[in-house]
Amino acid sequence: MAEPAQVPSLVYLVTGGCGFLGEHIVRMLLEREPRLRELRVFDLHLSPWLEELKTGPVQVTAIQGDVTQAHEVAAAVAGSHVVIHTAGLVDVFGKASPQTIHRVNVQGTQNVIEACMQTGTQFLIYTSSMEVVGPNVKGHPFYRGNEDTPYEAVHRHPYPCSKALAEQLVLEANGRKVNGGLPLVTCALRPTGIYGEGHQVMRDFYNQGLRFGGRLFRAIPASVEHGRVYVGNVAWMHVLVARELEQRAALMGGQVYFCYDKSPYKSYEDFNMEFLGPCGLRLIGTHPLLPYWLLVLLATLNALLQWLLRPLVLYTPLLNPYTLAVANTTFTVSTNKAQRHFGYKPLFSWEESKARTIQWVQALEGSAW
Numbered sequence: 212m213a214e215p216a217q218v219p220s221l222v223y224l225v226t227g228g229c230g231f232l233g234e235h236i237v238r239m240l241l242e243r244e245p246r247l248r249e250l251r252v253f254d255l256h257l258s259p260w261l262e263e264l265k266t267g268p269v270q271v272t273a274i275q276g277d278v279t280q281a282h283e284v285a286a287a288v289a290g291s292h293v294v295i296h297t298a299g300l301v302d303v304f305g306k307a308s309p310q311t312i313h314r315v316n317v318q319g320t321q322n323v324i325e326a327c328m329q330t331g332t333q334f335l336i337y338t339s340s341m342e343v344v345g346p347n348v349k350g351h352p353f354y355r356g357n358e359d360t361p362y363e364a365v366h367r368h369p370y371p372c373s374k375a376l377a378e379q380l381v382l383e384a385n386g387r388k389v390n391g392g393l394p395l396v397t398c399a400l401r402p403t404g405i406y407g408e409g410h411q412v413m414r415d416f417y418n419q420g421l422r423f424g425g426r427l428f429r430a431i432p433a434s435v436e437h438g439r440v441y442v443g444n445v446a447w448m449h450v451l452v453a454r455e456l457e458q459r460a461a462l463m464g465g466q467v468y469f470c471y472d473k474s475p476y477k478s479y480e481d482f483n484m485e486f487l488g489p490c491g492l493r494l495i496g497t498h499p500l501l502p503y504w505l506l507v508l509l510a511t512l513n514a515l516l517q518w519l520l521r522p523l524v525l526y527t528p529l530l531n532p533y534t535l536a537v538a539n540t541t542f543t544v545s546t547n548k549a550q551r552h553f554g555y556k557p558l559f560s561w562e563e564s565k566a567r568t569i570q571w572v573q574a575l576e577g578s579a580w
């Protein structure tokens with residue numbers, strides 16, 4: 212990658228750039244990467260807001276494409292200095308088949324790696340996930356762990372399996388020669404549960420609460436801690452890694468980094484109420500209203516219904532055996548590896564992250580505000 216030049220000279224590619232996280236990465240790059248000459252936004256579904264970004268000094272190139280199509284990926288990668296690969300199927304609700312999840316998340320990632328090798332792009336940042344680690348199928352808690360904490364990562368669900376395989380492909384590709392003979396430098400970022408403006412699951416919870424007269428019903432004990440991270444800080448970490456990866460290739464190449472900030476450790480439901488409460492919703496119950504065995508039964512019935520209805524309609528409720536197990540297992544990280552390796556500090560405080568998310572919920576259609 213060219214030396215930091217006075218004149219903007221770099222070309223970045225963001226796959227999945229129209230998604231929840233991708234949009235924040237795209238906007239953060241335009242705001243905070245002065246070396247950018249061109250920003251390519253590659254996505255299966257291009258968003259209308261891209262048009263408003265084309266009026267700035269950086270050339271924003273919207274590319275409608277599919278990461279499962281190697282030739283489309285290669286065309287988008289060719290000539291780029293950095294690829295941020297965040298495209299993926301984030302599906303734990305049974306919307307896509309296991310085969311499709313694998314094709315997009317694993318084969319799609321392989322296509323990105325091969326495109327970098329073929330076209331000579333040296334720097335690849337992959338958006339991985341906490342789920343590469345856990346929670347595992349045995350429900351073992353991961354309490355304030357870090358990148359080196361021993362943990363038995365055992366997965367059966369297609370989504371975490373696909374993220375683990377894709378991350379492994381990316382890390383193993385580090386150091387391979389790209390076209391032109393220089394080494395490929397890769398690293399993987401592992402966000403925990405991301406929240407913030409544009410988070411679809413948060414929107415689903417809000418709408419569910421509105422349907423029940425402003426009430427949500429506690430299903431998970433408050434003692435089950437979940438690590439969450441604000442989308443703006445995840446985007447910032449991607450921008451920083453992309454900036455530092457060349458200078459610190461020996462240290463950062465082939466590494467994984469959890470994405471973290473000062474968001475408090477709370478149960479998934481209590482954490483959501485930090486935003487939904489100020490927007491008029493109430494979480495009913497200081498303890499789960501139903502016994503766990505009944506929740507397991509309901510989740511299993513949901514899975515059975517999904518299977519039975521699939522020929523007719525896609526039934527994808529929030530509660531299924533996998534989401535219940537994940538929600539009910541403590542998973543929190545406590546690390547400073549990103550700060551030690553490339554000087555990361557959260558760009559947004561907890562207070563700012565909370566205020567921005569509340570403002571977004573309040574602006575949602577049908578908001579109680």
Ligand SMILES: NC(=O)c1ccc[n+]([C@@H]2O[C@H](COP(=O)([O-])OP(=O)(O)OC[C@H]3O[C@@H](n4cnc5c(N)ncnc54)[C@H](O)[C@@H]3O)[C@@H](O)[C@H]2O)c1
Nearest residue numbers: 227229230231232254255277278297298299340402404405
């Ligand atoms: N949301 C979270 O809590 C979270 C946490 C950890 C990691 N992640 C990871 O972050 C990344 C982005 O997640 P998100 O929450 O923004 O999801 P998202 O669904 O909002 O964004 C994914 C984007 O990828 C695009 N995409 C999907 N299939 C594609 C294909 N075949 N070709 C090209 N583009 C395709 C989608 O159109 C979408 O714009 C994913 O890799 C996900 O695994 C998300």
Ligand SMILES: CC(C)[C@@H](O)CC[C@@H](C)[C@H]1CC[C@H]2[C@@H]3[C@H](O)C=C4C[C@@H](O)CC[C@]4(C)[C@H]3CC[C@]12C
Nearest residue numbers: 301303340342404430431479529530534535537538
């Ligand atoms: C219906 C109740 C049991 C309710 O509490 C279920 C919540 C459930 C939908 C979420 C609980 C934990 C979430 C996951 C977690 O935040 C991390 C994830 C990793 C990321 O890569 C993708 C999203 C997710 C799997 C996230 C999905 C929603 C939950 C399962």
